[in-house]
């Protein structure tokens with residue numbers, strides 16, 4: 603018997619997920635999802651994204667409308683956008699306001715790394731519905747990431763930055779909120795800062811150059827990630843960056859292959875990068891890979907994949923922390939150069955500075971080169987349906 607619905611669950615579906623397979627899978631799953639939810643007195647509302655970034659808007663609308671749950675249907679990019687919309691909407695209401703809307707996940711993507719942390723299988727339609735209807739909620743930490751871009755680079759290549767509403771640096775108390783202010787910040791060149799949220803893992807270096815390659819290889823399914831990694835390593839030039847944990851001194855990392863920072867366990871299509879990570883311990887884990895070329899990747903990459911990288915000399919970790927800042931090494935001398943009246947700083951110099959900026963990806967969504975990135979973990983920022 604179908605009971606009168608008293609709570610709403612908004613399903614946000616990315617029809618383009620997994621190279622279009624999400625759309626087909628959803629078509630088959632939809633009747634079951636509706637039936638399971640209605641039996642538990644949930645009213646299902648279905649929203650399809652119209653393009654990249656649209657899930658940010660749809661999730662923010664669901665939170666604003668007081669939905670009991672949002673069901674993100676797709677891969678990690680869809681979860682990323684949904685989390686960004688939920689966090690942006692709650693940030694508008696004031697610092698530390700926890701959305702009453704819980705996050706549900708129906709994993710139907712390519713890599714689908716986030717769901718692996720919880721041991722949820724792909725395509726588990728009934729399990730996804732039951733996680734919503736049984737009412738069990740687990741606190742979920744979310745990282746707030748302030749992204750600064752080099753003055754010569756254009757705005758974000760990421761989908762989630764292009765839609766409304768936006769949680770800009772404004773919400774951090776730096777400027778008026780909203781898309782207009784984001785535009786102003788971008789016009790201010792190097793001072794532009796965007797606020798993004800990461801629920802699983804972000805990285806800079808070679809891994810951050812793979813998303814455009816992965817996007818072209820979706821037909822290879824889970825193989826798209828290792829194949830893209832090899833292609834990216836062939837072109838990658840190692841950079842020097844500096845990191846500061848929990849406000850401590852800057853530490854220089856030379857010949858960086860990649861720096862991975864995370865909340866969850868899995869990254870890059872099933873690599874167990876943080877085997878001991880918890881999504882509700884209030885701490886970020888960090889892995890640093892230096893001087894790793896293609897030969898190392900081919901012969902030792904399996905140790906990165908299995909999380910046994912303590913055996914690798916060129917892999918180190920930082921103590922778990924609550925916040926982390928990363929900047930290109932040239933940024934350390936930037937202020938001094940400016941003070942010395944570096945009037946000769948021409949467009950060529952700006953382009954060179956941009957080239958020295960590492961590329962970033964957030965939850966697998968490519969951002970291009972970033973000058974400074976500041977990551978702060980917000981403990982128990984959302985409630986996850988488990």
Ligand SMILES: Nc1ncnc2c1ncn2[C@@H]1O[C@H](COP(=O)(O)OP(=O)(O)OP(=O)(O)O)[C@@H](O)[C@H]1O
Pocket residue numbers: 616617618619620621651652653654655656675676677678679680681683710711712713714715761762820966967
């Ligand atoms: N309607 C749409 N049309 C085209 N692209 C979309 C649409 N909706 C969302 N997108 C974009 O699709 C991209 C991929 O989505 P998603 O991450 O869900 O699937 P996936 O990449 O196959 O999975 P995974 O990230 O787990 O490997 C995201 O960058 C998102 O912005």
